[in-house]
Amino acid sequence: MELLKLVTVKEAKEIIEKNISFKPGIEKISILNSLGRILAEDIYAPENVPDFRKSTVDGYAVISSDVFGASESLPAILKLVGEVKIGTEPTLDIMPGECMYVPTGGMLPKSADTVVMIEYTEKLDDETILVNKPAAPFQNIIEIGEDVKKGELILKKGTKLRPYEIGVLSSLGILEVEVYKKVKVGIISTGDEIVDPKEKINKGQVRDINSYLLYSLCLEEGAEPVLYGIVKDDYEKLREKLQAAISECDLVLMSGGSSAGNKDETLRVIGSFENSNIFIHGVAIRPGKPTIVGKVGDKFIFGLPGHPLACAAIFKTLVIHYLDRIKNFEREEYPVECRFAVNYHKAEGRAEFLPISIKEAEGKLIAYPTYYESGLISRFAKSFGYVYIEKELEGISEGQIVKVYKF
Numbered sequence: 001m002e003l004l005k006l007v008t009v010k011e012a013k014e015i016i017e018k019n020i021s022f023k024p025g026i027e028k029i030s031i032l033n034s035l036g037r038i039l040a041e042d043i044y045a046p047e048n049v050p051d052f053r054k055s056t057v058d059g060y061a062v063i064s065s066d067v068f069g070a071s072e073s074l075p076a077i078l079k080l081v082g083e084v085k086i087g088t089e090p091t092l093d094i095m096p097g098e099c100m101y102v103p104t105g106g107m108l109p110k111s112a113d114t115v116v117m118i119e120y121t122e123k124l125d126d127e128t129i130l131v132n133k134p135a136a137p138f139q140n141i142i143e144i145g146e147d148v149k150k151g152e153l154i155l156k157k158g159t160k161l162r163p164y165e166i167g168v169l170s171s172l173g174i175l176e177v178e179v180y181k182k183v184k185v186g187i188i189s190t191g192d193e194i195v196d197p198k199e200k201i202n203k204g205q206v207r208d209i210n211s212y213l214l215y216s217l218c219l220e221e222g223a224e225p226v227l228y229g230i231v232k233d234d235y236e237k238l239r240e241k242l243q244a245a246i247s248e249c250d251l252v253l254m255s256g257g258s259s260a261g262n263k264d265e266t267l268r269v270i271g272s273f274e275n276s277n278i279f280i281h282g283v284a285i286r287p288g289k290p291t292i293v294g295k296v297g298d299k300f301i302f303g304l305p306g307h308p309l310a311c312a313a314i315f316k317t318l319v320i321h322y323l324d325r326i327k328n329f330e331r332e333e334y335p336v337e338c339r340f341a342v343n344y345h346k347a348e349g350r351a352e353f354l355p356i357s358i359k360e361a362e363g364k365l366i367a368y369p370t371y372y373e374s375g376l377i378s379r380f381a382k383s384f385g386y387v388y389i390e391k392e393l394e395g396i397s398e399g400q401i402v403k404v405y406k407f
């Protein structure tokens with residue numbers, strides 16, 4: 001396979017960014033359907049949360065100076081003037097020397113500045129409460145706007161919505177949000193030996209893994225995958241399928257060719273469209289070297305290597321980068337730090353995407369490389385994640401601390 005100049009992963013990402021012209025559309029959806037979607041608008045709080053001063057305990061709303069220095073031997077004696085009903089505004093206020101019963105979440109009477117927990121009080125009679133512990137000002141109280149301040153930029157455009165952000169939206173009464181439309185991703189597997197897993201398989205053939213792998217990776221990334229099936233190594237058929245995928249989708253992922261040489265078929269097919277452009281033909285990464293990145297009109301086409309691990313590695317490094325950039329999504333990753341179990345030499349001149357399994361030994365996390373062949377899917381499934389080894393490094397030494405990124 002004659003590859004053009006290999007670009008580094010960093011260069012590949014820059015080339016992808018520079019050539020983005022597609023912008024996903026925006027749609028308004030119910031927050032109940034918004035899990036995992038990326039916000040396409042800044043959200044400012046239309047009101048304070050909470051918009052009343054509330055108690056965080058069951059107890060008595062008091063004025064702190066009235067209970068200053070109170071103890072079991074010398075309790076503060078307060079007049080009970082009423083009870084706050086949860087969910088309603090108190091109809092009374094308290095004066096010095098008075099208190100009012102307030103449940104957890106109840107609104108405080110205006111002059112109260114603290115709440116004494118019921119455990120630290122004694123009810124002498126219907127009108128008299130003994131307080132045997134002092135309470136500092138603002139103790140057991142949530143102030144107006146303490147959770148969210150009116151006018152605050154509470155969620156930024158580009159935020160990925162998790163259950164917690166969705167909770168914030170509902171607390172503000174925002175029940176619909178603008179998010180980026182799901183990117184429609186066409187998936188084409190190629191290769192004479194690839195068989196639909198629903199069919200009988202003969203010696204020399206393999207069941208299609210990449211369609212299923214890519215489909216699931218797309219779902220995980222909030223995209224909308226569309227399967228175009230398996231295409232035999234045939235220029236015309238491949239061109240037909242690619243044409244259909246380009247016209248129906250926003251992005252196309254093709255995987256495999258048939259060993260060395262035929263990858264050029266993918267290249268030739270992408271290049272055969274009017275307004276096509278090929279930016280990358282070969283990336284300095286292992287696995288994943290025979291990668292093609294091009295564009296037809298404003299639709300990106302990724303020609304991914306056939307080996308499932310190589311295919312997934314390029315999805316994780318380059319396809320995800322493209323998906324993030326078109327949605328202004330700043331991905332935050334927090335890798336697990338582990339001690340590397342062995343001495344590992346990587347291939348020269350290429351960065352490496354090395355699957356890892358993690359074991360715990362004597363309270364320490366140990367990272368074991370699980371990859372030796374990019375065609376072995378089961379090793380991949382046993383891995384927790386991967387270590388990314390920069391192109392310039394020789395490898396990793398036993399005992400070295402490495403960062404393991406979750407799959």
Ligand SMILES: Nc1nc2c(c(=O)[nH]1)N[C@H]1C(S)=C(S)[C@@H](COP(=O)(O)OP(=O)(O)OC[C@H]3O[C@@H](n4cnc5c(N)ncnc54)[C@H](O)[C@@H]3O)O[C@H]1N2
Nearest residue numbers: 001189191208209210256257258259260263305306307310
């Ligand atoms: N002489 C050379 N041979 C190879 C080179 C090279 O530089 N010179 N590179 C190797 C590398 S690295 C890779 S990766 C593969 C990539 O080849 P292709 O992208 O053309 O992919 P195929 O040859 O079609 O497939 C490779 C391998 O993966 C299996 N495969 C393909 N598609 C699927 C699928 N959908 N599901 C499951 N398995 C699939 C296929 O049967 C092959 O076993 O080339 C090396 N060779």
Ligand code: MOO
Nearest residue numbers: 287288289310374
């Ligand atoms: O890209 Mo290939 O998977 O290095 O074997």
